[in-house]
Amino acid sequence: MELIRRVVEETEIPITQFLPTHINRNKELFEEGIEYAKKGGYIDFTGSEDPDSWEEEGEIRFSKGVKRLIDEGVYLDNFTMTSDGQGSLPVFNEKGEFVKIGIGKSISLLIGIKECVFKENIPLEIALRAITCNPARILKLKGKGRIEKGFDADLCLLDKETLDIDTVIAKGKVMVKNREVIEYGTFEKTN
Numbered sequence: 001m002e003l004i005r006r007v008v009e010e011t012e013i014p015i016t017q018f019l020p021t022h023i024n025r026n027k028e029l030f031e032e033g034i035e036y037a038k039k040g041g042y043i044d045f046t047g048s049e050d051p052d053s054w055e056e057e058g059e060i061r062f063s064k065g066v067k068r069l070i071d072e073g074v075y076l077d078n079f080t081m082t083s084d085g086q087g088s089l090p091v092f093n094e095k096g097e098f099v100k101i102g103i104g105k106s107i108s109l110l111i112g113i114k115e116c117v118f119k120e121n122i123p124l125e126i127a128l129r130a131i132t133c134n135p136a137r138i139l140k141l142k143g144k145g146r147i148e149k150g151f152d153a154d155l156c157l158l159d160k161e162t163l164d165i166d167t168v169i170a171k172g173k174v175m176v177k178n179r180e181v182i183e184y185g186t187f188e189k190t191n
Contacts, residue, residue, distance in 0.1 A: 001032040008041075015041040019138060021082065022046045024060035030068075037074045042138050045130065047083040047108030051115065063115035066122055066130070080138060081130040083108045086187070114163050124163070 001020060008015045015036075021044040023033035033043040045062045048054045055061050060068075062081055069079055084104025091099045109131050116127035136145025143152045157167040168176035175183045 001029070001036060004036070004041075015039060016138075018042070019044050019080070024062065024065050026058045027060065030060045030065060034068065034072055034074065037069065037078045038072065040075070040078070042078050042080065042134075045079065045081040045112070047081050047112045049105050049108045049111065051111065061115065062112035062130075063120045063122070063127075066116055066127065067120040070122065070126070076126060076129055077134055077137065079130055080135040081109060081112055082135070085109070110163070110165065117163060 004018050004020060007013055008018075019042045020033065020036065022029075023043040024030050024045045037043045045065055046059075047062060048059065051059075051061045051063075066079065070076075083106050085106030085108070087104050089102040089104040091102050093099050113124070113127045113131065116122040117124050133145040135141070143150065144154065145151075147153075147155070153169060153172040155167075155169040156165050157169075158164065159166050164179070165176065166179055167174065173183065175181070175185070
C-alpha cells in the first residue's frame, strides 16, 4: 500500500485509479485498506471457499470486513469482492513450500454474500454491491452491474430463504433453471 499511497500523494494520479486486491489477506493490510477506502480509494476483498480455514491463517473474512467498512463509514461504492474462480490456486505446506496447484472456485463469491446476510445481518442489497454494480462501475464494464434497459441481462435468481442459486441468466439467455444446468459455458464439461 505504501507505493500506492506515495503515487496518490506525490502525483496528480487520483486515488480512484487503483484497486488494491487481496486487501483481507491479513489484519495489517486490512487496516491499511480501511484507511485507504476512507480517503476515497477502492479496495477489493478475496472471496474464500473455506472462510473458516483462511480466517485461522489470519485472513479477514469478507463478511466481517464489510461489516467493519460499514461501521467505519466507508462509502458503499468503494469495495469489491473477487475470486480465483476457475483459476490456478497454489497450495503450500506449513514451511511455505509449493505442494500442488488447485483450482479456485467462483462459489466463494456466493459464500461471502451469504455470510454477510446470515452471519453479520448486512442487507443483501449492500453485500451484492461487491460483485455487481461496484466492480462494473470501477472497472468501467459497459452494460454490466445493474438491471436496466440496455444492459446485458446477467441475472442470478436466488432462493429467498437460503440464497442458493436457482436460475442463472447470462446476456438474456437462461443457463441454469431450477438448479439444473441448461447451457454449459465455453470451458465447462458438457457430459
